Amino acid sequence: MNNGISKTADRREFVSRLLGALPEALVVTGLGSASYDVFAAGDRDKNYYLWGAMGGSTSLALGLALAQPDKSVVVVTGDGEQLMGIGSLATIAAKQPRNLTIVVLDNGHFGETGMQRSHTSLGTDLVAVAKGCGIASAFAVDSIERCGEIADRAAARQGTTFVQVRIAANEPPRALPPRDGVHIKNRFRAALGFEPF
Secondary structure, eight states: OBTTBOOOBOHHHHHHHHHHTOTTOEEEEOSTHHHHHHHHTOOOTTEEOOSSOTTOHHHHHHHHHHHOTTSOEEEEEEHHHHHHTTHHHHHHHHHOOTTEEEEEEEOSEEGGGTOEEOGGGTTOOHHHHHHHHTOSEEEEEOSGGGHHHHHHHHHHTOSOEEEEEEBOSOOOOOOOOOOOHHHHHHHHHHHTTOOOO
């Protein structure tokens, strides 16, 4: 059970279907399981994997969305990381990038540190927090069937969207993306037409 709701989406299938519908999106991952899920969906040079920046994925995605306004930017992170970087939602709301979609995979647990219960299973409502910060388009989903709607919103680039995806508290086999930060940065820059530095 997650946040008192028994229905959950399969995390790997959800991420795979969402990203499959957004082949040109720039994707930023939270560390840990979110990175594994995105990598399992298919490695792309437009994926920016974070390994050691707990709480930083949404801030990085905000900067990317502001720098690349003509591209859809999707951040895929977990509830634990979003809780650690909760203040980023206020900054995102203040800037309101039209091309940013935040997808929080919420299993109600801190998966990377031993599956302790996270605040979302103890009463914190991330959708209410996002709305309270000023992100009007914030909602929760618990099924794969909503992927198309989320992908359409992301592709349309008509406003910041925050999506809390209720997932089961399980741990699929790890699919590890590259760990070389310089390689990830340089290939991402190259995909955007920039020289490495």
